Amino acid sequence: MTLATGNALSLVTGIIAAGLYGNIGIKVVYINIVEDWLNGPRLLSRKGRIVWSTFIIGAAIPQIQTITGLIAAIAIMQFSYTFPLFLRVGYDVITDAMMADEPYTPGRGASGRVDTWRQWSRWKRGLFSGRWYFKLFNLVTGLGALAMACLGMWGAGKSIQVTFAHAGAATSFGCNPPV
Numbered sequence: 351m352t353l354a355t356g357n358a359l360s361l362v363t364g365i366i367a368a369g370l371y372g373n374i375g376i377k378v379v380y381i382n383i384v385e386d387w388l389n390g391p392r393l394l395s396r397k398g399r400i401v402w403s404t405f406i407i408g409a410a411i412p413q414i415q416t417i418t419g420l421i422a423a424i425a426i427m428q429f430s431y432t433f434p435l436f437l438r439v440g441y442d443v444i445t446d447a448m449m450a451d452e453p454y455t456p457g458r459g460a461s462g463r464v465d466t467w468r469q470w471s472r473w474k475r476g477l478f479s480g481r482w483y484f485k486l487f488n489l490v491t492g493l494g495a496l497a498m499a500c501l502g503m504w505g506a507g508k509s510i511q512v513t514f515a516h517a518g519a520a521t522s523f524g525c526n527p528p529v
Contacts, residue, residue: 359434363426416510423502432499435492442485447476 380402384390391397452462465472477485 359429363429413510413513416506416513419509420503420506423499423506427495427499427502431495432492435488435495439485439488439492442480442488443476446480447472449479450475 380390380393380398385392393399393402447467450464452464454462467473
């Protein structure tokens with residue numbers, strides 16, 4: 351896995367987080383930037399209502415901060431820290447296992463594999479040859495990131511449980527102020 355792939359995964363999760371965090375500020379941003387600076391459609395026009403509907407969807411989610419924490423533990427932590435390390439371990443195992451194979455020759459017909467993944471010799475070569483210490487480090491760090499994500503999911507779940515256990519918890523489109 352290249353550095354660019356890891357950055358792309360982080361970018362995607364950052365965009366998801368920005369969408370979740372931006373539910374309140376979208377009206378201010380829309381009026382000040384889209385309407386004033388870019389001469390975009392007024393908020394009450396048909397096109398403006400389509401853009402504004404994203405704000406309504408965001409406002410319909412009660413306790414957005416606790417749900418955002420859960421999303422961060424489920425997706426952002428995984429795509430930023432867990433998946434890249436595990437993908438790197440898998441890539442290194444595959445490339446190290448290929449070292450004993452003959453190089454590919456177009457038009458030859460058969461591949462130059464010495465053994466298959468069903469045989470222990472390929473697994474042994476993939477896991478324990480090359481930079482085995484780098485694979486071990488990435489595996490242990492990935493398991494640590496997975497443990498942290500699980501703790502984040504547990505903590506976010508407890509936070510959601512405590513938030514909604516109180517009688518004054520805000521709900522979607524409620525008339526009672528949460529304060």
